[in-house]
Amino acid sequence: MSHSNFYHIHTLSLTILICVLILLTAIGAIEYRASAQTITLPTNKTQKVDHNRLEVIEELSESFANDLLELSLAARDRDLQLMAEFFPALIAAKPFPSRPTVIKNQVKWVGAHNWETPENFALSVSNKAIGAGKITGKTFLNNWAGFLAHFSEIEDARFKVKEANFDDSAKAVLGAEQPTAVIGAVGRSRVAFYVIGRDTEGKREWARGTFWANVRADKNKHWQFDSFELVSFDSLVAEKDLFSEVAIPAGVGATLPSFGTPENSGFVWHGAAAGDFNNDNWIDLFVVGANRNYLYLNNKKGGFRDASDEGGVRITSAGTAPLVLDYDNDGDVDVFISSVGQQILLRNTFKQTGRLEFDDVSLESGVAKNAIGFSAVAGDVNGDGFLDVYVTSYNRYGQVTPDSWFKATNGTPDLLFISQRDGTFREEAKKWGVDDKRWSYAAEFADVNADGKIDLYVANDFGEKVLYINKGDHFVDEATERGVLDPGNGMGVSFGDYNNDGRLDIHASNMSSTAGNRILSRLFPNSSAKDNVLKKLAAGNNLFENTGDGKFKDVTAEVGGFGGGWAWGGGFIDFDNDGWEDIYTPNGFISGKSMKDT
Secondary structure (H helix, E strand, O other): OOOOOOOOOOOOOHHHHHHHHHHHOOOOOEEEEEOOEEEEEOOOOOOOOOHHHHHHHHHHHHHHHHHHHHHHHHHHOOOHHHHHHHOOOEEEEOOOOOEEOOOEEEEOOEEEEEEEOOOOOOOOOOHHHHOOOEEEHHHHHHHHHHHHOOEEEEEEEEEEEEEEEEOOOOOEOOOOOOOOEOOOOEEEEEEEEEEEEEEOOOOEEEEEEEEEEEEEEOOOOOEEEOEEEEEEEEEEEEOOOOOOOOHHHHOOOOOOOOOOOHHHOOOOOOOEEEEOOOOOOOOEEEEEOOOOEEEEEEOOOOOEEEOHHHHOOOOOOOOOEEEEEOOOOOOOOEEEEEOEEEOEEEEEOHHHHOOOOEEEOHHHHOOOOEEEEEEEEEEOOOOOOOOEEEEEEOOOEOOEOOOOOOOOOOOOOOEEEEEOOOOOEEEOHHHHOOOOOOOEEEEEEEOOOOOOOOEEEEEEOOOOOEEEEEOOOOEEEOOOOOOOOOOOOEEEEEEEOOOOOOOOEEEEEEOEOHHHHHHHHHHOOOOOOOOOHHHHHOEOOEEEEEOOOOOEEEOHHHHOOOOOOOEOOOEEEOOOOOOOOEEEOOEOOOOOOOOOOO
16 A cells, blocks of 8 residues: 655644643533534543643643653663763662563564563662662662663663653643743653663664653752652564665665755655566566655666666656556556645556656546545456546645544545546546545555455544445445444554454554553543543554454454554555564654654
8 A cells, every 4th residue: 555654743733632622621521612623522520620730740741751852862872971860869769670581482583581680789888878678879870771781782762651640739830932840849650661772692672661750850950760660671582683774775765855945845745656667577666755756676686776767757746655556457557646736647658668668647547636645546446347546635734724633524535536448537536425525544445345346444534434335336434334433543554364364354553642641541541442532542553353244343452552653554464474464554753853843
């Protein structure tokens, strides 16, 4: 599935939205109305909400979370001097476990080990002098340094606030440019941490843990850990590398203009697709850039060469996401490009001329229709042997505000191009009942009810997802009846058989938010993502199991957590060739100059 990495800044991000809701929430069922949008929250009669205090608590939480980003960088860089700023002279803690235990195979090519305190650990001063249950901050950090020494290289280190509560006397500097705590504020927090890199043997390792800590805003302008109580701590180790980053030596390491520069000032990002464009049985790449396209031909030696000019695609109109298909059934693959503006179709003339060259046939083929096209998928909708094309259409976020945060209907209509079998298409989304306006982001065709006709699942960002069942000459939305009506901020969808039962299951990529979950746990401690739409919006990806009767069961909680952060496309792929499909979710966001600025 082609998928565009859209620059998806929500002017009211999920966290900010929830903070607004905190200030407006009344006891019991409430509705929040702003800019013609309505959110109905579940009844919460058992807990009174002090909105002013919650605002202070979240300011303190954000102040603490931002500080931990600085601690994360210090850990990544092994900067013990900076790390010492976060620890007092004495800390109520046990020595940090810094020696790995024996690796035990966990699953397939992944091993696991725990961590223990070295036997020769000794306090720098006696317990009697320090006090029972306490060690010096220096001693604690020395053991932490021993832990970091286990890594020959560190790719990333991160501390994240999962839960935070503060003393009634703790205050924040409301209105400050950055969330700021008043010196002396104290609280208690549950923090998750991880270090990703390679161990001393060069194996990739992911050390992860959680701990509870009493925290205090110190006069040195850093939060400090007055206590450290480890809850969990282990490591996953890859016994072999399945993949390596080889973009530059492979010849595809193009550098794109930085976002926001004159050369790249649009509001979308761009995608890529793979296909054999010159019929040599080797996979090539087509990439859409900010101001040009890239055609990379496989050199059959583990690399690619840039054939953009000879293929005539370099200066052809660029869009968001390319889709590889043989739309005219002539035996070579063509490229459809979803676009903000008119849609684009590039016809491959290799079969006719023997030369790899693309002609822009957007106008004469009938696909030059306007949309906020974010991705496209192909399938034979009417069973005539020719591929049709569905385009998911978004809207100009920042200029247009969704009329709901989870049931938006003021996006732009999706498009459905039906092949006329003569090299042209007719746009028939309305006729087929799929001219959806729910801020669509991604889609996929599949025959979900095994009736021989392909159906369509659409992931919408601010709207509930749609499962269109093909009735032969039109589609009917049966997402509710078939158990896949999901209100998450959807930005990817794929079909695959995760449990090898011969039936297609569905993986949907949705956003997840650590801060959002932290806030919502305060507002609705007794609710879950199943009964609280806001918790669902912060929960992350979904996996729906096909139950064999044309319906699906949400098995996300049963088979594992799928929090993918700012998740995009991805889907099913058998990474290790063991016959079982794995799931991959790309995630991330455009960052500013610091980790606090995204």
